[in-house]
Amino acid sequence: MANTIEASGSMQEYERKTTSGVAPRTAVQTKKAASARPAKEGFIDVRNLVKVYGGPGQEKIKAVNDVSFTVAEGEFFGFLGPNGAGKSTVIKIITTLLSKTSGSIRVAGLDLESKGADIRRIIGYTGQSIGVDGELTGRENLWLIGRLYHMPNALVNERVDELLEVLQLKDAANRRAYTYSGGMRRRLDLGAGLVHHPRILFLDEPTTGLDPQTRNAVWEYLRKLHKEERMTIFLTTQYMEEADQLCQRIAIIDQGKIVAEGSPAQLKAGIGADVITVRISQGEAFEQGRERALAIVGAVAGVTHSTAFDEGVSAHTADGGATLLEILRRLDAERVPVLQVSLAHPTLDEVFLQHTGRQMRVEEVKPMSRGFRNRRR
Ligand SMILES: Nc1ncnc2c1ncn2[C@@H]1O[C@H](COP(=O)(O)OP(=O)(O)OP(=O)(O)O)[C@@H](O)[C@H]1O
């Protein structure tokens, strides 16, 4: 039995399949050149996507309302939004698990409508609900996924060991998964999506419900996959920090619409609110020093707002780095007795607030048991 399986999937054959996939890079480029669509088609290209839930006689819910975005090949892209924003709906449509109402989607140059099966071959997906088998051990669950993807035994074993370690499931690896706690099941589920390294990885809230230590280990692993394998990664998250730490580009989604898009730095710069704080040395010359500092800071190009406070002055600016240098240069030239200067960047929380007028609430832990073991529930 083992021999037959081995014979059907040598390491070379597996590597050839996974590195070339169904749409080798050259083929994608040729297709792009020949296509009537704009030259700037994204590796993942979503245009005017609409999803309305609810059949005849049912309440209609417009979960996705004219969403367009592209993800470049090799990019780490994030969908950031609160509960019910439409993140899972979009990810399920792109991964062919859910039908769209309207719009067009292409993945690696393949049209979703006619080439769904080909797309499924080059992507990996980890959803929010548990997709592992409780009767199998953690190790068996991961091993089985690898074999289903025709990965050779040696490679599966290597990956399974690596993932059990990263997800801190080594000690429980040989226990049946139904004995796992909610957090352990969640980790195993995430592991199942990471066994076969796909060209494009879709992760729906991969770290929701994980403890901070495991979350950090998962972040490290995803960074490694992205860097070493040039994997294109699309993740959804409710965590500002996760999007900030991992993603090169982010789309903020709220109530089915993209409200802002860009790199974390661009998004933060866009709200024009880096804060520079200048503390003045306490002493006889304090009052005079603060007054001069306020006049100097207020006159620097790029400062949108400046105020005095009990220890010195603070200024708002869109580009903190450049403005800080200029402020320092002028304070020094005018011999203002500066004690300390600091620069604080705005967080993505402030970006979300600015674009939606609301703060993003995070629902910490989702129910883990749904769909696990008893899938008909
Ligand atoms: N099968 C369904 N039938 C009807 N409405 C649905 C269905 N699935 C999702 N919705 C609705 O669509 C909207 C978007 O849901 P979706 O699951 O895409 O949000 P989400 O951003 O993934 O949220 P969360 O962070 O809670 O996972 C919500 O209003 C939700 O109630």
Ligand SMILES: [Mg+2]
């Ligand atoms: Mg969701």
